[in-house]
Amino acid sequence: MRIYVEANYEAMSKKAAYILSSQIRLEPQSVIGLATGGTPVGMYKELVRMHKEEDLDFSEITTFNLDEYYPIAKDNPQSYYYYMMENLFNHVNIDLSRVHIPNGMAQDVAKECENYETMIRNAGRISLQVLGIGPNGHIGFNEPDAQLEPYTHLVDLDEKTIEANSRYFNSREEVPKQALSMGVKTIMSAKKLMLLASGQNKAEIIKESIMGGITPEIPASFLQLHPDVTIILDKEAASEVL
Numbered sequence: 001m002r003i004y005v006e007a008n009y010e011a012m013s014k015k016a017a018y019i020l021s022s023q024i025r026l027e028p029q030s031v032i033g034l035a036t037g038g039t040p041v042g043m044y045k046e047l048v049r050m051h052k053e054e055d056l057d058f059s060e061i062t063t064f065n066l067d068e069y070y071p072i073a074k075d076n077p078q079s080y081y082y083y084m085m086e087n088l089f090n091h092v093n094i095d096l097s098r099v100h101i102p103n104g105m106a107q108d109v110a111k112e113c114e115n116y117e118t119m120i121r122n123a124g125r126i127s128l129q130v131l132g133i134g135p136n137g138h139i140g141f142n143e144p145d146a147q148l149e150p151y152t153h154l155v156d157l158d159e160k161t162i163e164a165n166s167r168y169f170n171s172r173e174e175v176p177k178q179a180l181s182m183g184v185k186t187i188m189s190a191k192k193l194m195l196l197a198s199g200q201n202k203a204e205i206i207k208e209s210i211m212g213g214i215t216p217e218i219p220a221s222f223l224q225l226h227p228d229v230t231i232i233l234d235k236e237a238a239s240e241v242l
Ligand code: F6R
Pocket: 034, 035, 036, 037, 038, 039, 040, 066, 067, 131, 132, 133, 134, 135, 138, 139, 140, 141
């Protein structure tokens, strides 16, 4: 596990964009796993800049997002589909036919989850998976539980997640109660993982995840078992491990 502690959010975002762009430049046909939420917004902004100013070429990559709320329509500004279009896809030369995000309006959820896993498998292994972390230790939307789901599945969101994500909605009531998420085995099967965390409210869970025991009550603690993990923190998020 490699841990970088950066001075602030901007430096964390630039480091993450540097690593992700290096992956794309080294392997233009990389399969990239993407995350949403507040944390990677700065990384996406930097990647867009690299595309515009430094010829970073997205045309051959394939992407799989970790998760999507359920139910939610693509044109809902709170959907992760909308987020990805706004923050990255609309601004770079990505081939949208190679972009994958779980369908938040799928009628047959079991089939959607199975198809998503099949598409990931058919694309080959994910080269680099970007992750954020919930204040409760979730990765993707794998919430703390007595046991974790291995593959893409429908999740009942934790009260803590609904609370944390209500900051992106007008009210707590508007936050969807469920989501589709890659499973822990899907995530752990990526060749490389890169987790970003920023801010004091992530400090305690970062410490528990990387220095404590491995437990499904802290899904991010499973990252300790992965052979190639890069963690990029700003000073606040690192404050309990320094
Ligand atoms: C989003 C995702 C979530 C977030 C986590 C942190 O695709 O998988 O695990 O990374 O909830 O969210 P923020 O960055 O908003 O604190």
